[in-house]
Structures are given as C-alpha cells and as structure tokens.
Amino acid sequence: MLIPPILSAPLHMIPIPLIERICRLMFGRIAKAHPGLFERLDEHREKRFAFLPTDLPLAFVVVPGREEISVLRKPVDIEADAVTEAPLFLLLALMEGRCDADALFFSRDLSVTGDMEAMLAMRNALDASNIDLQKDLAKLAGPLAPVARRVIGEIRDRALKDQMRTAGEATAWN
Amino acid sequence: MELICPAGTPAAFHEAVDAGADAVYCGFRDETNARNFPGLNFSREELREAIAYAKRKGTQTFVALNTFMRAGAEEIWYKGAADAVALGADALILADFGLMAHVAEKYPQQRLHVSVQASASNPDAINFLVDAFNAQRVVLPRTLTIADIARIGKNIRCEMEVFVFGGLCVMAEGRCSLSSYATGKSPNMNGVCSPASHVRYRKDGGELVSELGEFTINRFPAGEAAGYPTLCKGRFDIADSNGYAFEDPVSLDVMGELEALKAAGVKALKIEGRQRGKAYVAEVVSTMKAALNSAPDRRAPLLARLRTMSEGQKTTSGAYEKRWR
Structure with missing residues (x-):
C-alpha cells in the first residue's frame, strides 16, 4: 500500500523542524516503551541509519546510540552508513516485525545499500523488540488515545492485507 | 513426524512455539553456532526464559553449537555446552567430533544430535558417531535423494532429521569453502x-x-x-x-513428499531459517503445521503462499527428487 500523492503532497509545505519535532516525540515514546531496543546493535549503535520511504518526499536519519532522528527533504544526498528504501507502510511493518525483510528484499520491494553488517543488526534488533506502534504511539494522543489506537490499527490491518494480496503467487521451479 | 523450527531471537522463538512447533532450535550470540549474524541469537538469560516458555507449552528446545572449535579457544564451546545443559536444553546439535566427545564424557545423559555441519551422510559415518558419542539423531544434508535417505535409514542406529523447507544449501555442509x-x-x-x-x-x-x-x-x-x-x-x-553453475536463487520445499519421507523412516522435519524474521517463522511454521495435519492433496495450495517469502520467490525439491540436470 502506497501513500497517495494527495496525502503526501502537504509534506512539501510543512516546515522540517515541525516534522522533526513530531518524529522525535514518537521516537522518544518508542525508546521509552522498549528500553532494550538497540541492545543488539553492539558496535553499530553510533552509526547513521537512513530510511527513505519511496512514497514520501522525506528521508529519515537515525543514530540509535544518541536517540537522534533527523528529517530531510528529498531530493537529498544522504550521508549515512546504511540506507533502506521501501514504501512507508513496509518500513513501519518492518519496525514492528510484521513483515520479513528477506522476503521483501527477494521481491524487490525493499532495497538496502551501505554497511550490511549494521543494517542486519538493526533489522534483527527491531525484529526482536516487539514494537507495537498502535499501542506505543496512541498514548501520545492523550484523551483521544482510544480513537488513535483504533485508527492506527485499522490503517495497519488494511496495509498488511494489501501487502499480502499484492505479493501474489510465485511459481514452483520443479 | 516432529516439526523442528528455527528461532534467531526470543520473539521468533515465541512465534514458533505458539504456531505449533514440536521443537525449536536456536543458538548463543557468539561463534559457537552456524548462524552467527549481527544482532541475532540468544544471551544465556534469553535462552533460560525461552526454554521455560517452551517447557510450559510442551515444546522442546534444541541448542545448536555447530561450528568447529578453534584450536586453543575450545573453552568457548565447552562453556556453551555446559550452559545449554544447565539451562535445560532437550538436545545439543553438534558438528565437531571433539565437542561431541566432550559432551558425551561430561554430560552422558544429555541428548546429542549430529548437525548437518558434521557432513555425516552415509551409514558408516553415522554409526561411528552413534557408537563413539551416543548420538541419538542425525541431521542429513540436502544433497541426498529420498531413496538415499531410505537406504541410510535401514542401516543406522539413530533417528533421522531432514530439511524440508527454507534455504537450500547444495554443498557438502561443514566442508564447503x-x-x-x-x-x-x-x-x-x-x-x-x-x-x-x-x-x-x-x-x-x-x-x-x-x-x-x-x-x-x-x-x-x-x-x-x-x-x-x-x-x-x-x-x-x-x-x-x-x-x-551450481544452483539458482531458490528455496527448498519437499513438503509434497511427506509420505515418501515417512516411509523412508524420517523422524523429524526441519525448517531452515534462524536468520529470518519472526513474521516468516510464524507464517511458515503455522502453514507447515496445517500442511502436516492435512490430507496429501490439500497440502499444495496451503504451501503455495510460502513461495513469495522464499529466496528468488521460487521453491524446488532439489536433490531429494533429483530431476534436474
């Protein structure tokens, strides 16, 4: 499932510092809910991980060891140790471990470049973490948390069903 | 037949148990196991919790210590074996004959499985490991036909476990350079x-x-x-x-040959994939469990959906049916 251009278009206008602030708030909430999140990264904690949603005009760069996240507007020359590109919903599904990264790589829905050791450690750290965006982020909505939880859940279910459907049928080789 | 399932993290371990694995195999976060990838595997504490969880659900835990010991650094593997035994592993999966000898001597009650990495692929080799180290199961390489497996089964004194789904190594494992x-x-x-x-x-x-x-x-x-x-x-x-030259990017799937494998004397079916995510483990294990409980003619449609998760998005029965080249 791709973000429709009509929804991503406003991101061209919204000031980067505002987007960055929201992202930091969400990142902080997830880090607080999962204190051991990056323990599996070992020596890769201070590296720069870039995530490029192919359906958004933005790029995100994370330094896990410093709990830093920065947002850049595309097109941009990313300075990062490892770069992952995929549609936004797939990146979020990977963060929650609801999709298998190798399967998305085989189907060419996901591309990775740069330091593969660091990226593999990041993939495994996220997969081991039991992040649940519906549960972890809904609290940010304060009194509207139940509504936020329902909306996030519905969007996620729809996106995952869409991914299963578009994966299609592969063939037996012999 | 038992279903032996992979886990690279505690989260994947839980998924495998919940999806109906009869046993889950995993390893420590160091060079003692053949999936020593960054960010993967278990600390001692994680393994303790995983084994306790599995025992509550009636699932066994096999610990892979299936690399070859470095001369002068054997203590790393000995410590791994000691810890796995103390934590309550139901079996150790070993490749190094020196480590097998150590385990057989120090922990004679511990169940010992021969890893595919040991390259034991004929009755003489397997029976030697049974006699010398009391090996109770051998994991056979993915280079044998089902007829080969049946012939071996008639001439060995331990159980056989074979890979049925996942990554397809086409080499003499443990000897590939x-x-x-x-x-x-x-x-x-x-x-x-x-x-x-x-x-x-x-x-x-x-x-x-x-x-x-x-x-x-x-x-x-x-x-x-x-x-x-x-x-x-x-x-x-x-x-x-x-x-x-050797093999296409493709994964193994011999679930279509379950009856033949059973007739060949296979005791356990192994899913490859400790390096895969928990979503893969959950999907593959639950599908395989459903396939095992289904009539033969209903298995193919169930398994078809797993091909999209496979290397090259293709599957093959590989050497088991030896119909290619």
Missing part, C-alpha cells in the same frame, strides 16, 4: 556464510548488483526476484554462456 575463498570467513569456523561485513548491494541502472568481497555474485534485472549473495547461487560467465 566457497565463503572462505571469497571472504576468509565460513559457516564452519565463524558461523557465517557470506558474512554481512563483506556484502555490498548497489544499483546499476535498473539492475541490482550483489557483491561478496571482490566478487560480483549477481546482477538482477529490474523486476526479477533477488537471492542471497552466496557464491553457490551466483551467476557465472562460463565459456560462451552466462548462468547459474
């Missing part, structure tokens, strides 16, 4: 085949280029399903042709 040749590191000694530290992907026009060390392994045109960057599944220039 292709990864060492390209990178200096191998699954046998370091626990890594095509280590991530030596892998690079780059885009060249519409093509995805995979490189291992100084070698270009493959160039996947736009839209073509990709595979792992291993030499055995690389695309080579050979004389005037260009193609796969």
Whole structure:
C-alpha cells in the first residue's frame, strides 16, 4: 500500500523542524516503551541509519546510540552508513516485525545499500523488540488515545492485507 | 513426524512455539553456532526464559553449537555446552567430533544430535558417531535423494532429521569453502556464510548488483526476484554462456513428499531459517503445521503462499527428487 500523492503532497509545505519535532516525540515514546531496543546493535549503535520511504518526499536519519532522528527533504544526498528504501507502510511493518525483510528484499520491494553488517543488526534488533506502534504511539494522543489506537490499527490491518494480496503467487521451479 | 523450527531471537522463538512447533532450535550470540549474524541469537538469560516458555507449552528446545572449535579457544564451546545443559536444553546439535566427545564424557545423559555441519551422510559415518558419542539423531544434508535417505535409514542406529523447507544449501555442509575463498570467513569456523561485513548491494541502472568481497555474485534485472549473495547461487560467465553453475536463487520445499519421507523412516522435519524474521517463522511454521495435519492433496495450495517469502520467490525439491540436470 502506497501513500497517495494527495496525502503526501502537504509534506512539501510543512516546515522540517515541525516534522522533526513530531518524529522525535514518537521516537522518544518508542525508546521509552522498549528500553532494550538497540541492545543488539553492539558496535553499530553510533552509526547513521537512513530510511527513505519511496512514497514520501522525506528521508529519515537515525543514530540509535544518541536517540537522534533527523528529517530531510528529498531530493537529498544522504550521508549515512546504511540506507533502506521501501514504501512507508513496509518500513513501519518492518519496525514492528510484521513483515520479513528477506522476503521483501527477494521481491524487490525493499532495497538496502551501505554497511550490511549494521543494517542486519538493526533489522534483527527491531525484529526482536516487539514494537507495537498502535499501542506505543496512541498514548501520545492523550484523551483521544482510544480513537488513535483504533485508527492506527485499522490503517495497519488494511496495509498488511494489501501487502499480502499484492505479493501474489510465485511459481514452483520443479 | 516432529516439526523442528528455527528461532534467531526470543520473539521468533515465541512465534514458533505458539504456531505449533514440536521443537525449536536456536543458538548463543557468539561463534559457537552456524548462524552467527549481527544482532541475532540468544544471551544465556534469553535462552533460560525461552526454554521455560517452551517447557510450559510442551515444546522442546534444541541448542545448536555447530561450528568447529578453534584450536586453543575450545573453552568457548565447552562453556556453551555446559550452559545449554544447565539451562535445560532437550538436545545439543553438534558438528565437531571433539565437542561431541566432550559432551558425551561430561554430560552422558544429555541428548546429542549430529548437525548437518558434521557432513555425516552415509551409514558408516553415522554409526561411528552413534557408537563413539551416543548420538541419538542425525541431521542429513540436502544433497541426498529420498531413496538415499531410505537406504541410510535401514542401516543406522539413530533417528533421522531432514530439511524440508527454507534455504537450500547444495554443498557438502561443514566442508564447503566457497565463503572462505571469497571472504576468509565460513559457516564452519565463524558461523557465517557470506558474512554481512563483506556484502555490498548497489544499483546499476535498473539492475541490482550483489557483491561478496571482490566478487560480483549477481546482477538482477529490474523486476526479477533477488537471492542471497552466496557464491553457490551466483551467476557465472562460463565459456560462451552466462548462468547459474551450481544452483539458482531458490528455496527448498519437499513438503509434497511427506509420505515418501515417512516411509523412508524420517523422524523429524526441519525448517531452515534462524536468520529470518519472526513474521516468516510464524507464517511458515503455522502453514507447515496445517500442511502436516492435512490430507496429501490439500497440502499444495496451503504451501503455495510460502513461495513469495522464499529466496528468488521460487521453491524446488532439489536433490531429494533429483530431476534436474
């Protein structure tokens, strides 16, 4: 499932510092809910991980060891140790471990470049973490948390069903 | 037949148990196991919790210590064995004869399985390990036909476990030097085949280029399903042709041969994939469990959906049916 251009278009206008602030708030909430999140990264904690949603005009760069996240507007020359590109919903599904990264790589829905050791450690750290965006982020909505939880859940279910459907049928080789 | 399922993290372990695994195999976060990838595997505490969870659900835990000990550093493997035994592992999966001897002597009550990495692929080799170290099960390589497996089964004094789904290694496991040749590191000694530290992907026009060390392994045109960057599944220039010399990027699936495997005397069916995510483990284990409980003619439609998660998005019965080349 791709973000429709009509929804991503406003991101061209919204000031980067505002987007960055929201992202930091969400990142902080997830880090607080999962204190051991990056323990599996070992020596890769201070590296720069870039995530490029192919359906958004933005790029995100994370330094896990410093709990830093920065947002850049595309097109941009990313300075990062490892770069992952995929549609936004797939990146979020990977963060929650609801999709298998190798399967998305085989189907060419996901591309990775740069330091593969660091990226593999990041993939495994996220997969081991039991992040649940519906549960972890809904609290940010304060009194509207139940509504936020329902909306996030519905969007996620729809996106995952869409991914299963578009994966299609592969063939037996012999 | 038992279903033996992979887990690279505690989260994947829970998924495997919940999806109906009869046993889950896993390893410590060090060079003692053949899936020593960054960020993967279990600390002692994580394994303790995982084994306790499995026991509550009636599932067994097998601990893989299936690399070959480094001369002078044997203590790392001895410590791994001691800890796995103390934590309550139901079986240790071992490849190194020295480690097998150590375990047989120090922990005679501990169940010992021969890893595929031990390359035990004929009755003489297997029976030697049964007699010398009281091995109770052998994991056979993916290079045998079902007829070979049946012949071996009639002449050995232990149980047989075979791979039925997942990554397809087409080499004599435990003796393959292709990864060492390209990178200096191998699954046998370091626990890594095509280590991530030596892998690079780059885009060249519409093509995805995979490189291992100084070698270009493959160039996947736009839209073509990709595979792992291993030499055995690389695309080579050979004389005037260009193609796969050993094997295509493809995964193993011999679930269509369950009745034949049962008749051959196979005790346990193994799913490869400790390096895969928990979503893969949950999907594959639950599907395989459903297939095992289904009539033979209903298995194919169930298993078809797993191909999209497979290397190259293709599956093969490989050497088990030896219909190719």
